[in-house]
Amino acid sequence: MKILAIESSCDETATAVVEDGRHVLSSVIASQVEEHVLYGGVVPEIASRRHTEAISQITAQALSEANCTMDDIDAVAVTAAPGLIGALLVGVNFAKGLSLRYDKPLVPVHHLRSHIASNYITSPDLKPPFLALVVSGGHTHLVEVKSYTEYKVIGCTRDDAAGECMDKSARTLGLPYPGGKNLDAAAKNGNPDAFKMPHPHVEGAPYDFSFSGLKTFVINTVHNREQKGESISVEDMGASVIKAVVDCLVGNTEKAAIDFGYDKIVFAGGVSANSVLRSRMAACCSEHGWQLFMPTPDLCSDNAAMVGAQGYYEFIAGNTAGLDLNAKATMPINEVF
Ligand code: KG4
Numbered sequence: 001m002k003i004l005a006i007e008s009s010c011d012e013t014a015t016a017v018v019e020d021g022r023h024v025l026s027s028v029i030a031s032q033v034e035e036h037v038l039y040g041g042v043v044p045e046i047a048s049r050r051h052t053e054a055i056s057q058i059t060a061q062a063l064s065e066a067n068c069t070m071d072d073i074d075a076v077a078v079t080a081a082p083g084l085i086g087a088l089l090v091g092v093n094f095a096k097g098l099s100l101r102y103d104k105p106l107v108p109v110h111h112l113r114s115h116i117a118s119n120y121i122t123s124p125d126l127k128p129p130f131l132a133l134v135v136s137g138g139h140t141h142l143v144e145v146k147s148y149t150e151y152k153v154i155g156c157t158r159d160d161a162a163g164e165c166m167d168k169s170a171r172t173l174g175l176p177y178p179g180g181k182n183l184d185a186a187a188k189n190g191n192p193d194a195f196k197m198p199h200p201h202v203e204g205a206p207y208d209f210s211f212s213g214l215k216t217f218v219i220n221t222v223h224n225r226e227q228k229g230e231s232i233s234v235e236d237m238g239a240s241v242i243k244a245v246v247d248c249l250v251g252n253t254e255k256a257a258i259d260f261g262y263d264k265i266v267f268a269g270g271v272s273a274n275s276v277l278r279s280r281m282a283a284c285c286s287e288h289g290w291q292l293f294m295p296t297p298d299l300c301s302d303n304a305a306m307v308g309a310q311g312y313y314e315f316i317a318g319n320t321a322g323l324d325l326n327a328k329a330t331m332p333i334n335e336v337f
Pocket residue numbers: 010115135136137138139162163164166167178179180181184269270271272273274275300301302
């Protein structure tokens with residue numbers, strides 16, 4: 001079964017053709033990074049406009065690279081929540097148009113479910129149940145994935161996402177957008193113990209996260225130094241904040257895996273590209289004899305191949321939508337459209 005998939009939840013316009021949820025026949029991404037870099041972050045209105053400009057052409061490109069026409073496509077899957085509402089609406093409306101014109105089922109996909117599904121592409125043998133850590137620019141969730149379409153959130157952030165903490169720390173240190181990736185690169189040779197960072201715990205909620213205090217610590221420390229006319233090592237501060245974030249992510253994941261009895265751990269979302277997070281979690285899993293699954297770096301950030309992967313399982317479960325489908329800026333992972 002071939003699915004044409006569309007993703008436009010943030011600043012990448014992406015399309016793909018995916019067969020049976022696991023085989024990527026084509027995957028096209030039109031990145032807007034160069035434009036948003038001028039503003040130090042994603043400007044939602046610009047993102048929507050660029051999606052509108054790119055979507056027809058990259059859909060044609062994905063079909064052509066997969067050697068397909070719409071006649072070969074069995075369903076159209078689209079990210080419908082959560083994300084920037086104006087950006088999501090571009091993809092959802094385009095998918096509805098294709099569904100109507102070509103009489104194909106319309107499959108709405110939750111963005112975080114699709115991030116988890118990127119692992120079905122990288123690891124063809126992976127099957128639920130497993131424990132997933134979903135770390136993106138806007139979300140930090142520990143999720144029990146009970147089946148391809150059943151989820152239970154056991155922990156999440158109480159304030160900022162891990163990606164937000166990385167991005168704002170990077171910006172404060174003068175690194176360009178996209179912050180998390182540049183912070184990772186800049187911190188490679190830094191001393192992770194150079195600063196005594198806060199290690200936040202949420203009282204009475206051992207699987208929850210809180211990253212706003214860490215972000216504030218970086219901002220205050222950098223500003224303090226600036227006011228005194230002192231310099232700060234970007235490498236050392238970068239390495240220290242990454243270590244603090246990773247300590248929380250790996251610590252809570254390890255505790256949840258032990259308490260809930262999981263020996264399969266899955267990473268998903270943009271922050272799972274972080275080199276320190278990947279190596280620390282790999283070490284933790286090998287210590288316990290657990291299996292660790294991570295998407296390849298190109299599948300960590302937003303793409304449509306993962307939407308096609310999850311779209312397949314949503315379709316099999318009967319989770320299709322009519323033309324009254326609406327995009328949603330927020331939506332829990334365990335809800336259906
Ligand atoms: O999943 P994603 O592409 O978009 C959202 O759904 O939010 O995640 C983007 C996030 C950003 O916060 C970005 O800075 C972060 O992923 N990110 C990284 C790295 N690469 C991307 N954070 C840390 N280290 C990286 N190597």
